[in-house]
Amino acid sequence: MYLSSLTELAFGSRLKALSDRFYAAVDEVYRSCGAGIESRWFPVMRFLWEHGPTTVTEMAEAIGQTHSAVSQLANKLVRAGLLLRRDDPADGRRCLLSLTDQGAKSLEKLGPVWVAIRQGMQDSLGPQSRLLQALHDCEQALDAQPLVGKILDRHAVLTQSRVEIVPFEPRLREYFYELNAAWLKKYFVIEPLDEQVLRDPEHRVLEPGGAIFFAMLEGEVIGTCALLYESADLFELSKMAVNEAFQGMGIGRRLLDAAIAEFHRRGGQTLFLESSSRLTPALHMYERAGFVLQPAVRDGSHYQRADVYMIYTPTGAAAPPRKGAGRKN
Amino acid sequence: MYLSSLTELAFGSRLKALSDRFYAAVDEVYRSCGAGIESRWFPVMRFLWEHGPTTVTEMAEAIGQTHSAVSQLANKLVRAGLLLRRDDPADGRRCLLSLTDQGAKSLEKLGPVWVAIRQGMQDSLGPQSRLLQALHDCEQALDAQPLVGKILDRHAVLTQSRVEIVPFEPRLREYFYELNAAWLKKYFVIEPLDEQVLRDPEHRVLEPGGAIFFAMLEGEVIGTCALLYESADLFELSKMAVNEAFQGMGIGRRLLDAAIAEFHRRGGQTLFLESSSRLTPALHMYERAGFVLQPAVRDGSHYQRADVYMIYTPTGAAAPPRKGAGRKN
DNA sequence: ATTTATTATGTTAGCGCTTACATAATTGAT
DNA sequence: ATCAATTATGTAAGCGCTAACATAATAAAT
Numbered sequence: 130m131y132l133s134s135l136t137e138l139a140f141g142s143r144l145k146a147l148s149d150r151f152y153a154a155v156d157e158v159y160r161s162c163g164a165g166i167e168s169r170w171f172p173v174m175r176f177l178w179e180h181g182p183t184t185v186t187e188m189a190e191a192i193g194q195t196h197s198a199v200s201q202l203a204n205k206l207v208r209a210g211l212l213l214r215r216d217d218p219a220d221g222r223r224c225l226l227s228l229t230d231q232g233a234k235s236l237e238k239l240g241p242v243w244v245a246i247r248q249g250m251q252d253s254l255g256p257q258s259r260l261l262q263a264l265h266d267c268e269q270a271l272d273a274q275p276l277v278g279k280i281l282d283r284h285a286v287l288t289q290s291r292v293e294i295v296p297f298e299p300r301l302r303e304y305f306y307e308l309n310a311a312w313l314k315k316y317f318v319i320e321p322l323d324e325q326v327l328r329d330p331e332h333r334v335l336e337p338g339g340a341i342f343f344a345m346l347e348g349e350v351i352g353t354c355a356l357l358y359e360s361a362d363l364f365e366l367s368k369m370a371v372n373e374a375f376q377g378m379g380i381g382r383r384l385l386d387a388a389i390a391e392f393h394r395r396g397g398q399t400l401f402l403e404s405s406s407r408l409t410p411a412l413h414m415y416e417r418a419g420f421v422l423q424p425a426v427r428d429g430s431h432y433q434r435a436d437v438y439m440i441y442t443p444t445g446a447a448a449p450p451r452k453g454a455g456r457k458n
Numbered sequence: 459m460y461l462s463s464l465t466e467l468a469f470g471s472r473l474k475a476l477s478d479r480f481y482a483a484v485d486e487v488y489r490s491c492g493a494g495i496e497s498r499w500f501p502v503m504r505f506l507w508e509h510g511p512t513t514v515t516e517m518a519e520a521i522g523q524t525h526s527a528v529s530q531l532a533n534k535l536v537r538a539g540l541l542l543r544r545d546d547p548a549d550g551r552r553c554l555l556s557l558t559d560q561g562a563k564s565l566e567k568l569g570p571v572w573v574a575i576r577q578g579m580q581d582s583l584g585p586q587s588r589l590l591q592a593l594h595d596c597e598q599a600l601d602a603q604p605l606v607g608k609i610l611d612r613h614a615v616l617t618q619s620r621v622e623i624v625p626f627e628p629r630l631r632e633y634f635y636e637l638n639a640a641w642l643k644k645y646f647v648i649e650p651l652d653e654q655v656l657r658d659p660e661h662r663v664l665e666p667g668g669a670i671f672f673a674m675l676e677g678e679v680i681g682t683c684a685l686l687y688e689s690a691d692l693f694e695l696s697k698m699a700v701n702e703a704f705q706g707m708g709i710g711r712r713l714l715d716a717a718i719a720e721f722h723r724r725g726g727q728t729l730f731l732e733s734s735s736r737l738t739p740a741l742h743m744y745e746r747a748g749f750v751l752q753p754a755v756r757d758g759s760h761y762q763r764a765d766v767y768m769i770y771t772p773t774g775a776a777a778p779p780r781k782g783a784g785r786k787n
Numbered sequence: 788a789t790t791t792a793t794t795a796t797g798t799t800a801g802c803g804c805t806t807a808c809a810t811a812a813t814t815g816a817t
Numbered sequence: 818a819t820c821a822a823t824t825a826t827g828t829a830a831g832c833g834c835t836a837a838c839a840t841a842a843t844a845a846a847t
Contacts, residue, residue, distance in 0.1 A: 791847090793843080793844070796839100797839085797841100798840100799838080803834095806832100807828100808830100809826100809829100812824080813823080
């Protein structure tokens with residue numbers, strides 16, 4: 130499912146969806162047992178059952194909703210004959226909610242259904258009710274420290290500190306490997322040529338006349354990219370990688386700009402890249418930077434995964450279709 | 459929070475509440491960053507950003523909502539200038555959604571915000587994103603096997619097999635202790651007198667002229683209760699316990715009825731009990747069975763926790779207030 | 788004792804989503 | 818080629834909830 134891939138970012142949506150699934154399931158169970166109540170009524174009715182007459186506000190606090198919600202639900206339940214509303218003799222503002230005999234009787238019949246729900250849900254909640262436990266911890270964490278504050282703090286740190294693009298240094302060599310290995314392993318496999326280039330960038334990239342750049346944030350290496358020398362006027366853009374946690378911040382674009390600048394500085398005429406149609410966000414970025422999609426992959430492509438071939442030229446003109454190109458797919 | 463105490467039964471409500479908290483928090487973050495978008499727009503916009511133009515139905519499937527929801531949201535986003543709607547040239551029914559330049563630009567600025575959200579939420583999700591992991595497992599479990607079926611299966615088993623009430627047997631001795639220890643430890647503490655009676659029911663309950671009953675379901679011991687001899691016509695109801703998973707099924711009432719029947723059989727005139735005002739559901743059950751709340755606790759009460767004193771008499775008449783009673787609290 | 792806050796509740800409008808229906812375009816069967 | 822099924826979408830009504838307001842009763846301050 131797509132939402133899972135967004136992890137923390139679409140968390141609310143997933144919780145909502147799961148909540149709806151549970152409500153719907155329990156409603157169906159109630160219906161097919163002829164229980165005569167709905168899942169959303171449960172917290173109010175059960176609370177009354179356990180605690181006896183309760184005011185609207187007390188109830189709202191107990192079940193974590195607004196007094197409006199309780200008031201409206203109470204009206205509905207009164208209409209259904211399950212609830213009783215009467216004025217509190219001690220305080221004219223308050224009104225006491227309580228179960229009617231019919232309401233109490235409905236609940237009493239429900240015991241086995243609840244047990245069945247409990248037992249039936251055990252599987253879904255994981256061993257030792259892991260989801261329940263995690264949910265509880267999460268609620269506690271949010272109560273203890275407001276989420277908004279934490280997020281804004283992180284945001285302030287992230288935006289105040291600037292991302293810098295720096296050229297290759299030997300002490301950063303391992304990051305060139307690690308950052309690229311991460312996405313290669315995630316989407317494809319590390320091919321032998323990858324291994325050679327990534328393990329020995331000095332001999333494979335720099336000495337032939339190429340360049341490597343790193344993106345740094347607060348001293349942390351969060352991205353890299355390489356410009357490979359093919360011939361005096363032909364270069365290849367390759368080994369672009371940004372740490373997953375920092376994707377979407379425009380860091381890839383910064384690295385790309387640095388590589389293109391270096392390509393110009395060295396008097397290149399054509400800059401090409403090979404990529405995969407599965408890496409859509411990256412492809413869009415290349416397009417926006419001026420790369421033009423070619424109708425067919427390059428002859429003698431370096432990599433198994435390559436099914437996309439793009440070219441950038443200083444003039445901005447699209448490179449002419451190559452011999453034998455033009456066929457679809 | 460009350461809902462936590464309902465564990466599996468109010469699970470949907472808690473998920474919904476948590477979902478709303480996350481939506482609200484992220485919305486506030488977006489507002490204070492001047493992002494110009496809302497949290498609920500995120501899945502649609504992000505999907506378009508990653509995948510390019512998409513039809514309404516594709517989108518609905520990807521983000522797990524109805525096509526109506528997508529259609530309506532799309533209208534809103536078009537009005538906000540973030541989305542573009544155009545007819546699919548290949549299929550007149552379809553319509554392609556895509557980001558406007560402004561929409562794409564809004565998202566690109568958001569990179570750091572998303573990273574901040576990710577990092578800020580780490581705490582709330584527990585070590586190794588435990589909540590996220592548990593959520594994923596739960597979704598999988600529900601996909602694999604429909605919850606309704608599981609619950610109804612359990613329900614069928616529970617209702618077909620009858621609960622039986624049986625008298626004391628030595629092989630059940632340990633359950634008398636375990637079932638009572640559970641609620642004593644949960645709400646109060648195990649007092650010395652509890653320990654003596656529960657550990658040695660033969661000498662402390664049966665030999666003096668009392669009785670003990672167990673509730674059995676499918677060979678499993680799920681509840682117990684004791685009738686204690688005080689004098690020829692005075693008995694005490696005590697040590698009533700039902701396994702938490704089977705509460706609310708009327709098992710307490712079955713045990714109580716058995717004990718009252720035995721009380722009659724032995725020619726008792728007065729049956730009293732001591733309980734705590736914290737055990738509201740139990741108190742209601744006693745009332746429904748004919749016990750009458752006394753205005754003050756018994757002189758020389760056996761237990762620290764006792765602040766409720768109730769009496770049952772065969773005639774059903776309320777026992778007369780005792781000497782010194784009648785004062786409030 | 789009078790005024791001012793606070794508290795408890797009901798009411799209205801609105802949001803996000805669903806269900807149910809309507810409509811149009813496309814595909815498939817004969 | 819024709820007509821029925823399927824598919825893609827939009828729209829209306831409704832549900833559950835919230836926010837914002839209105840109102841009445843109570844508590845607190847002077």
